[in-house]
Amino acid sequence: MHTETPLMPGPILTDDELASVRREYRAARLLPARTYHDPAILEWERDHILRADWVLVAREEDVAEPTSFVRIEVDGEDIIVVRGRDESIRAFYNVCQHRGTAVEERECGKAVRFQCPYHAWIYDLEGTLIRAKHTDDLEDFSFAEYSLRPIHVATWQGFVFLNLSADEPEPLEGHLGDLVDQLSRFDFRNLRSAKQIIYDVNANWKFIAENYSECYHCPGVHPQLNKLTPYDLGGDYDPHGAWQGGWMELVDGAETMALDGGHGSRHNRPPMCGVTSEDERRIYYYVLWPLAFLSIHPDYLLVHRLEPIAPDRTRVICDWLFEPETIGKPDFDPSEPVEFWDLTNRQDWHVCELQQRGTRSRTWVSGRYSNNEPSVQAFDLMVAARYAGEPFPSRPTVRDRFDTPVPKPLGDAGNGNGTANGNGHAAGKDRLGARAKASSGG
Amino acid sequence: MHTETPLMPGPILTDDELASVRREYRAARLLPARTYHDPAILEWERDHILRADWVLVAREEDVAEPTSFVRIEVDGEDIIVVRGRDESIRAFYNVCQHRGTAVEERECGKAVRFQCPYHAWIYDLEGTLIRAKHTDDLEDFSFAEYSLRPIHVATWQGFVFLNLSADEPEPLEGHLGDLVDQLSRFDFRNLRSAKQIIYDVNANWKFIAENYSECYHCPGVHPQLNKLTPYDLGGDYDPHGAWQGGWMELVDGAETMALDGGHGSRHNRPPMCGVTSEDERRIYYYVLWPLAFLSIHPDYLLVHRLEPIAPDRTRVICDWLFEPETIGKPDFDPSEPVEFWDLTNRQDWHVCELQQRGTRSRTWVSGRYSNNEPSVQAFDLMVAARYAGEPFPSRPTVRDRFDTPVPKPLGDAGNGNGTANGNGHAAGKDRLGARAKASSGG
């Protein structure tokens, strides 16, 4: 069962600001302008989101073998993630407990121990202080108390998540909610990244997440993408957990998202483990709150991770993951999917940067959703819930993203106050191909 | 009649600080140091000066033909200025009302409409939203309400002014006051820029305006200029409106300000339209509050526009404007005036930057005027009036800039509490060549 404890502090937005986001979506407004520009808001987000939620930071393959480690930055914190000799993955702040020096200087590698370069204090791979010369007669001092400070770690589908809260957090599975069941038919644990591109985007992280959440912009911004998966073919899920998502449908003749999209565009890459014949006709898009996107293709998994640098700057790390058997084939060549998404990414960053620039205007208060952007509101409602210090909403108010005629009944779609549906996945399936014009009440 | 509504908020300076600037000028102090260094002061100035006053931003020639537009930045705002098919000039914030994206990416050009690059919302040249897909069933939504936000525009002598206040501002002519009559003998509407140089000056915008307002520094800083127009030959006007100015006299044998100053230095450039034989012996200098300087030469018009970037940084855009017939001559060559003023500009920026650096000292409180700088106080008094939220003073306390013997009576010159003279221009003329040592009271 997905549960969530309310966050401590009072809301950072005014009641009016929160209310305007939380209206029924055809009457709602987007998040207020200042949430994308004010350094104090980002600071608040760092404290209450980045340091309070599970954050996807790496793949298990990044610490593939015992004694391998990687250094990671989350929320400005320098963190060591290391696989112990016992195969367990652990994480520590990279801070010597003597005088605060960064202990490990390498970005990644193998370590038999961590030795501070300043005064040579030594910690083992479990973070325990095991050597500190000239400390034998100190008061109130023990190696146990002066060990590297640990960070909560959990894994799922080959992803490594950290939670930087000082207290024991909700388990990762509870945080992910019904996404765990929904993606259980897949097995992403063995996937390997064949390509990584890091982008420096001059836009707020929330603009990037909103951009990922809708395809209203696809006809104009992504003509290549829109040809393979038209913006009005697909559906959205009812999430119960810290995520939201949906799918788009490949047009006849298209096999995957690639620059040479169409028949043969998979170049003999077999479907990933668990992919059904239905999945082979779809691209699934998931926002893993707060900072990761999973885009599931029949033959590869695209992963975006966001690192907020400043209110108007975000680093985006994009990985193309394939089955190891696929990568191992002599004719393996990921360039068509890589170039397709690199192009699409850059198209997105461009409009996000224009949005960042435009919304700087003092005249700008907040925007409006078209009726093709309910998933943007779904994301904004997650943000608003955090700002309000409340649990995530059990569901977005409206779940269809289309304004074309309804081909078949949608049950409670458009019913903003329906009771929670325990099986969002099944609900999603029922709505395959739905193009609903919901009677969204008023 | 020039009228002015007091600005809303309370003063940003203390009573003592304001009083020390507003003393009779031989006892007065300059603006306090922090007004040139404190980011909060610049922020206040942005709100209460740059967004409250008419600001000269462009020439009509920049949007010469119907459908031509130019993008302009005022106070950090990205603004589209466009000439409609009806020849009217309009201005809008470059912000799509959907999700706040910058609509127009080009710096200038022709536009049949403005289409947002993100979700393709379309606005006509009057700023009206005319197409927004998937918005037909939104609540509290109309194309009229979601049109581009307009900005007040006015023109005078071929200059385009914007006023960014939300409320209806005082008309431009009222703001300019008696400057309109004073310059009515000229017709600058057809002038064209033959050269533009943009400078990045590490000094506060007010230091640059103060520097422009006096020639006490000319003997040492501008030996070339001082040879053509000695610092002690000229006079100042009694302004009634948001301006201040004066003139300097060309020495015998000098025809204009140019690197080869002297006989023949106009190179067959005829006088500009409206220039009298008296004008041919003078250079007029006008500060158009808050951010523009007009320097009227017999044969060309020099225009400086300031863009405050930071407390210690100002962009200065300098244009050399000539009559189109002059520019059209086969032997037209503006290089002598351009090089003369480029040299003079750089000499000024250098001392302004040294002043910015020196006044950073924590020991620095504020300076003193010599008795050769009443126009600096005149400018400071305009600033102080804005800081106090009061109308501009009807006249500066003292109007002569010279401490040499008085050659002829000056009427009310030096009389700090005289009644306003409705004809500053005529007053100026009477004082041609005046070198007054005013009895400045005490």
Add this chain to the structure above:
Amino acid sequence: MHTETPLMPGPILTDDELASVRREYRAARLLPARTYHDPAILEWERDHILRADWVLVAREEDVAEPTSFVRIEVDGEDIIVVRGRDESIRAFYNVCQHRGTAVEERECGKAVRFQCPYHAWIYDLEGTLIRAKHTDDLEDFSFAEYSLRPIHVATWQGFVFLNLSADEPEPLEGHLGDLVDQLSRFDFRNLRSAKQIIYDVNANWKFIAENYSECYHCPGVHPQLNKLTPYDLGGDYDPHGAWQGGWMELVDGAETMALDGGHGSRHNRPPMCGVTSEDERRIYYYVLWPLAFLSIHPDYLLVHRLEPIAPDRTRVICDWLFEPETIGKPDFDPSEPVEFWDLTNRQDWHVCELQQRGTRSRTWVSGRYSNNEPSVQAFDLMVAARYAGEPFPSRPTVRDRFDTPVPKPLGDAGNGNGTANGNGHAAGKDRLGARAKASSGG
């Protein structure tokens, strides 16, 4: 007699923070993390340390002859230090009292007067305004009042100190306390800098001073240095004044600190004036509060000066000073000492920068001293005294830096509440070669 007036303002640290630093050193914690990162703390330090204490800024040789001057920056202030025709050294803020312009633009040179480049006001070498055109009839104005603002200057051992406080400060000799006697056997006045290297270090100035104060890091960080002066051979002084220091012993066969350390490494450089046979076997290290380090070698004097630029950035100016006779020798070559200390400096900056990075972590509160770092606490206690607005502690709580067996009695060593010893120098001598494991009570 060393006296000190308490500083005005209340403490900037909490009582708990101050108490944790001020405990007996085996129980004490280092200064809190925020003192190294918070811009408000640096601002406080600028006001209450850099502008309140005597700061070593130059050598007398920098203004060797009458009319020679040098420009110096202290605490962001642009300062002229000049030797008058009467041989006296004076200092002034480089700010014209007319409109605040920086008067002198050259870094150093000779000056017959200081003439402002803006309006040509002229000051003599004593800072007195002697010419200001067009000021004859101003009110409340006199040349005396509008002279360059002077700064307190004092010299000792050829060093020039400034004190920027507005009030009359304690005399320099009182500030230096018993250091004056302790170093009176030397005569550094004639020394000349043969080499200067300026470093830009991404670390707080206090981290750099702490680093200089201990050799616990030497075995790992400075293998070259540790071979010549092993970290556990030496002793510390009981300071009475704004300083702290100690010495290390050269191993047999080593003559000085140089890259070719060992026999012959002095390359015929004779001992400096005043160096005894005991001094020839030692390197003395002194922190001159707040921003200078003196490292006395048998044959040269190494001087570090720190200039805090930002919480995480410090400029370090390092000079190698020799006797003029030594420099004058035809075979004089300082490269071995220069390269030795340049290497050592860079090793230190590297770990200081890692410490700056590590201590940024929000999880970092403050560190612990090993029992080999009492001089680090001695420095931190000076900082804490300033933070508390109190006089410097009469002595550090513990003075031995070694945890190896005590070879001979140490008197009051380790006695945190002993009465002040008026002759720290003699105490130091008694402890030559001490490797004390003090019974540090607590």
